[in-house]
Amino acid sequence: MREKGVMAMMYGACEAIMKIAWLNGLWVLFTLGGGIVFGWAPSTAAMFTVVRKWLLGRPDAPVFKTFYQTYKKEFFKTNGLGFILIAAGTILFVNYQFFRVRADLFSIMISYATLIAGLMYFVVFVYIFPLYVHVQLPFVRYFSQAALIGLVRPLTTAGMAAAGGLVVYVLMTVPGLIPFYGVSLFALVSMFIAHRCFLRLEG
Incomplete structure (x- = not known):
């Protein structure tokens, strides 16, 4: 009985690993199919939708x-x-590159203001797709709500940044994983943290 339990766990783990790799492959395929520029955003939303279904207890949801x-x-x-x-x-990038090489007070102030704006941009970026697949809002409110959640839940935001950093470390340590898990791991980790955050806010 114990051996059967261990085998079942190993089979489940292997199946999960394959599904995550398959999801990453779909993201790459559909991103390229959209010419990258038109493909990355809908592919990212689709990827987060699949991950959300897994987190809602639907591991058998058809991935493709x-x-x-x-x-x-x-x-x-x-x-x-x-x-x-x-x-x-x-x-933000062009603005910072332009003003950071100048030594006058105005340029220094603009550089620091751009860095602060860049931090807020990062907050919006990491929350907006998990939020998009979690709740329906008017289009503009996705940006304001993502920023608001990031501000009122600083520990969660820091946790997402730390988890993302850990994923980067793992991928850089084992670069052979990048073609198979380079994007899907980020989605899995960030959606897991964001989903728990959303549930707490709703509760």
Whole structure:
């Protein structure tokens, strides 16, 4: 009986590992299928949707069907989120690079202000896709709610950053894992933490 239990656990672990790798492969495939620019945001939303189903106790949810249906249904709306995130990130990066090389007081102040804005951008970025697949909100409110949650739950935000850093460390230590788990591991870890946070806020 004990051997059967161990074998069942090993089988379940192997199945989970394969599903996470399969999910990562779907993200890469559909991101490339959307020309990267038009594919990454709906692929990310689809990936988080699958992970959320797992966290809700539905490990047998069909991965490809769920992914594809979400990708197709949310294609335009998630691309709106993606374009805003890309545009904001580009502006912040260019702005910081421009002012950081100048020595006058105004440029120094703008550089520090940009760093603070960049920190807020990071908060929005890590919360917005978990939030998007968790609750329906008016489009603009996803950004404000993601920022608000990040501010009122600083320990959760720090935990997400630390968990993300740990994933980066593991992937850099074993780079052979990157093609199979380079994105899905981030989704799994961040959605797990964010989902628990959302449930506490709703409770």
